[in-house]
Amino acid sequence: MTKQPQETDQGLDLGIEIQALTKSQILARSKAVQAAAESFANELSSDSFAARAALVGLVFDRWQVNEPMTWDEHGQLCIALCDIRTRDGLLRRLHDAAELRGQVRDHLLREIGRAHQEWIPPLATVFGGVAWLDGDGDITRVAIDRALEIDPAYSLARLLDIALRHNVPATVWSASLAAVSFDACIKGAA
Numbered sequence: 001m002t003k004q005p006q007e008t009d010q011g012l013d014l015g016i017e018i019q020a021l022t023k024s025q026i027l028a029r030s031k032a033v034q035a036a037a038e039s040f041a042n043e044l045s046s047d048s049f050a051a052r053a054a055l056v057g058l059v060f061d062r063w064q065v066n067e068p069m070t071w072d073e074h075g076q077l078c079i080a081l082c083d084i085r086t087r088d089g090l091l092r093r094l095h096d097a098a099e100l101r102g103q104v105r106d107h108l109l110r111e112i113g114r115a116h117q118e119w120i121p122p123l124a125t126v127f128g129g130v131a132w133l134d135g136d137g138d139i140t141r142v143a144i145d146r147a148l149e150i151d152p153a154y155s156l157a158r159l160l161d162i163a164l165r166h167n168v169p170a171t172v173w174s175a176s177l178a179a180v181s182f183d184a185c186i187k188g189a190a
Contacts (some may be wrong), residue, residue, distance in 0.1 A: 038074035081122035088185040121147040
């Protein structure tokens with residue numbers, strides 16, 4: 001179950017347990033992300049729609065398993081969330097499976113704790129977006145702030161930041177997700 005934000009002397013904290021990785025774990029993580037990136041790039045070059053849809057399927061199916069991810073799965077998740085069309089396809093699929101949001105949040109929290117800093121903005125932003133859809137504005141704010149601290153130009157984090165600052169209800173984003181088909185997300189029309 002997702003942790004509630006806790007007050008610390010530095011403000012709200014998501015309660016993410018940052019894993020102290022061994023050198024071999026860091027190497028395994030790096031190799032897994034690199035392999036996922038190379039595989040995805042190769043598949044994109046032959047059929048970008050099929051490559052994105054397949055990666056969405058892999059990650060979405062994995063989100064439904066309530067076990068920690070392997071490094072290979074971690075790599076696939078990082079690459080999926082870094083590709084805007086794939087990320088949007090995942091968010092669209094998750095929109096239709098709202099019952100999975102808690103489990104997805106748990107997965108994302110674990111993977112944020114294991115991720116290299118460069119992958120945190122997309123992971124934290126998607127986590128924040130899912131939390132926002134669940135009505136957890138405080139958690140969303142912390143996640144978006146963390147993403148923007150690392151990458152101030154990360155577009156979805158900036159969009160969610162603006163929405164939060166202007167008290168836009170999450171139902172607006174939910175309605176936007178509902179209005180766009182999965183295929184449109186994967187094709188980049190979202």
